[in-house]
Amino acid sequence: MNPIAQELNQIIEKKNPHIMEMLSNMGRNLFFPKGILSQSAEAREKAHKLNATIGIATEHGETMHFSSVMGSICSIQPRESLTYAPSFGIPDLRKVWQDSLFKKNPSLEGKTISLPVVTCGITHAISMFADIWLDPDDVVILPDKMWGNYNMILNVKKGAKISHYDLFSQNLGFNLEAFEEKIKTEAQQHDKLIVLLNFPNNPTGYSVTIEEGNRITEILAGIAETGKNIIAVTDDSYFGLFYENRTLKESLFANLCNRHSRLLAIKLDGATKENFVWGLRVGFITYGCKIEGDPMAVYDALERKTAGSIRGSISNASHLGQTIVLRSMQSENYVKEKEEKFRVLKNRAGRIKEVLSDTRYKEAWDVYPFNSGYFMCIRLKSVDAETLRLHLLEKYGVGLISMGKRDLRIAFSCLEESDILELFNIIFQGVEDLKALNE
C-alpha cells in the first residue's frame, strides 16, 4: 500500500476505527498523490522567475487560448475557465457550497462536516462514492422505485447487491415498516449496510414528512447501536424543491451526520438540478461523521481519498462549469432567481394535483404520492405502461417514461402549467384507445 494511503488510514483509524472498517478495499488504498500536483503547487508559490511545471500552455504570461474559444466565454478569464481546476474542486466554490448547506439545513448548526469535494455531476459523485465505500457483494438498500442508473453504477459496475423495500405503505406514505424490516433482515447477514436515501425521489417525486424523516434517523441509529456499520448516503439531487407544508425541508444528512460513531453520513448533491445547470456537470460529495475531539483531520483524510479517486477517473471537473456556478451563487440575484424557479415548479405541481382531482381519471390510474422534485408517477389500472407510452408517442406526439408493467413517469419539470390539463386528457384518451382495441 502506498505510504500516503497508510498515513491517511492511520488518521482515520485513530479517530474512528469504524470508518476504516467501512472503506472499500479501493477506498483503503486511495490517497491524493504528492507527485506532479504538489510540485506544481509549490512552484506556483515560489517559482517567481520561470515556472515550467504545469501541463497547460502559456504565452505572454497568460493562459494560451484561441479567440474562437474565448469568444464564446466572454466574461470569464482563460485562467478561470480553460485551466485545470484542482481535483478537489475550486476552493471558493467548495466553501460557498458548504455555507449554502448550513443555510439550507438549519439542523446542521453546531455540527462539523467536511468541505464538499467537487465531482462531475451527481452521477460521478455516486460513482466515486461507490469506488471508495463499496466492495463487490456489499448490500445497498434502496426502495423499489428508484433512479435506474443506480443499478448500472452500484450493481453492474461495482458488483454490489441491491436490496429493495417497498417505497410506499398502504396509507401512501413512506413505508417505515418495510424499511425497518429490510434493514434488520440485511443486518443479520452483513456487518456493513449501505442505505441510499433519495428525496425528492426520482421517479415518484415523493419526499418524506418530518415524522418519517425522524423515524428513518432513529431506525438507522438503532441498528448502528447494535454494532453494525451503516453508511447512509443521501442523493439530494432535487434538494429544495419541496412543495408542501408537512414535507421535511432539510436533507436527512443533517440529522444523520453526527448521530453515532458507526453511522457515516455522505451527502451527494449538486448544482445540476438544484440550480438548473445540468450540462455544466457540477456535483459534490460531503461527509458527516461522529468523531471524538476534532474531526478535521478525518475529514481532510476523506477529502484526500475522494480527490484521489477523482484524480484517477476524470482528473478534475470542468473549471468553466465550476466558475459559472460560483459566480451565479455569489451574484446578488441568486436568491431571487432560485425562488422564482421554485415557484414555477411548485405551481406546476399544484396544477397537477388540481387536474388529477377530477374523478373521471380514477378508472384509468392511481396517482402515487408526490410533493416535491421534478417528477410524478401514475399507476395504470388496465393497460400496459410501455404499450401506452408507444401509443401516446405515435398517435399524439406525447413523450413519457414507462417503468415496469404499470407505471408512467411524468416530468412536470418540462411541462408548462397551461399544458397540464391537455396532457392528462391525452393520457386518458390513450388508455381509452387501447381498451377499445382490446375489446
Ligand SMILES: Cc1ncc(COP(=O)(O)O)c(C=O)c1O
Ligand atoms: C436521483 C438522481 N440522482 C442523480 C442523478 C444524476 O444527476 P447529474 O446530472 O448531476 O449527474 C439523477 C439524474 O437524473 C437523478 O435523478
